[in-house]
Structures are given as structure tokens and as C-alpha cells.
Amino acid sequence: MKAILLTTVLMLSTSAHAVDVVVHPSNNAALDKGKIEQIFLGKLKTFDGSAKVIPISQVDSNPVTEEFNTKVVGRSASQLKAYWSKLLFTGKGQPPKSMANDQEVMKLVADNPNVIGYVTSGSADSNVKVLMSF
Incomplete structure (x- = not known):
């Protein structure tokens, strides 16, 4: 019984902070982890060399931000600051x-094809497209 409970808690804790990178449903840009990192570091300013890209983050106090920074950008909050x-x-x-x-990220992404953001895995609705999960 303890093993089952421990396994369940571990599964929930690891999936609770997974990250989905989201874009407008009409966005067909081919982005990999490296390009997403470059976008959020201000080094890549367009989607596939055409449309301007507008990265949207979440506040540092949000757990998904720490997860995104670690898994995608490879830097801590203090390093990014x-x-x-x-x-x-x-x-x-x-x-x-x-x-x-x-919700605020998804609203901006749904309203503007040039926006890219990230949300907690599983929270994306039909108004945005999940580009990649980490």
C-alpha cells in the first residue's frame, strides 16, 4: 500500500510542473528546443525568418516559470535576471x-499569431496550439 501511494505521489509531483510551449493555432513554424531557448533569450526575433515573434513569460513566483527556465532556457531565475x-x-x-x-498567457497567444508562451502542461485550451512539451 505504501509503495502504491509513493508511486502515485511521485507521478503527480513530476507531472504537475511539466511545461507546454504554446502558439496561435495558425502558427506553423518549425521550432525546436534550441530555437525556443533563443526566442526567450532575445536572440531569435522571428518565426522561421518571417513573422516577428513576441515571447511571453510568466511571473517568477509561478512554479511553471522555474520549470521552463530550467528545462528550456537552462538557467535559474537569478541567472536570467x-x-x-x-x-x-x-x-x-x-x-x-x-x-x-x-490563462493570461493563453489569451495573448490566442489573440496574436506572433506570440509564443508557456503554460502548465495540460492547461492549454483549444484556442492555442501546443508546440512542444518539456
Whole structure:
């Protein structure tokens, strides 16, 4: 009985913080993990060299943000703050706008084909397309 309970808790805890990268349903850009990382670091500014890309993040206090930063960008929150501080200071970039939750991200993505964001795995609705899961 204890083994079953432990297995269930482990499954729930690992899936609770999985991340889905979402785009507008009409977006057919071919993006891999590396390109998504570049977008969220301000290094890639278009989808497949055409449409401008607008990355949308979530607030640092949201667990999905830590998961995204670790799994996709490969940096901690403090490392990202230092990275963006340097770019802001030198005038070479601005961090993605941060939304409060999954619903706000999905609303922006659904309303604009140029937006890319991330949400907690399984929370995406039919108004957005899950591009990749981490």
C-alpha cells in the first residue's frame, strides 16, 4: 500500500510542473528546443525568418516559470535576471513580458499569431496550439 501511494505521489509531483510551449493555432513554424531557448533569450526575433515573434513569460513566483527556465532556457531565475540586466543596461534587449498565470498567457497567444508562451502542461485550451512539451 505504501509503495502504491509513493508511486502515485511521485507521478503527480513530476507531472504537475511539466511545461507546454504554446502558439496561435495558425502558427506553423518549425521550432525546436534550441530555437525556443533563443526566442526567450532575445536572440531569435522571428518565426522561421518571417513573422516577428513576441515571447511571453510568466511571473517568477509561478512554479511553471522555474520549470521552463530550467528545462528550456537552462538557467535559474537569478541567472536570467543577470542576463537581462546586462542586455537592458547596454540597450541590446528587453526581457519577455511576464503574465500572472496560464490563462493570461493563453489569451495573448490566442489573440496574436506572433506570440509564443508557456503554460502548465495540460492547461492549454483549444484556442492555442501546443508546440512542444518539456
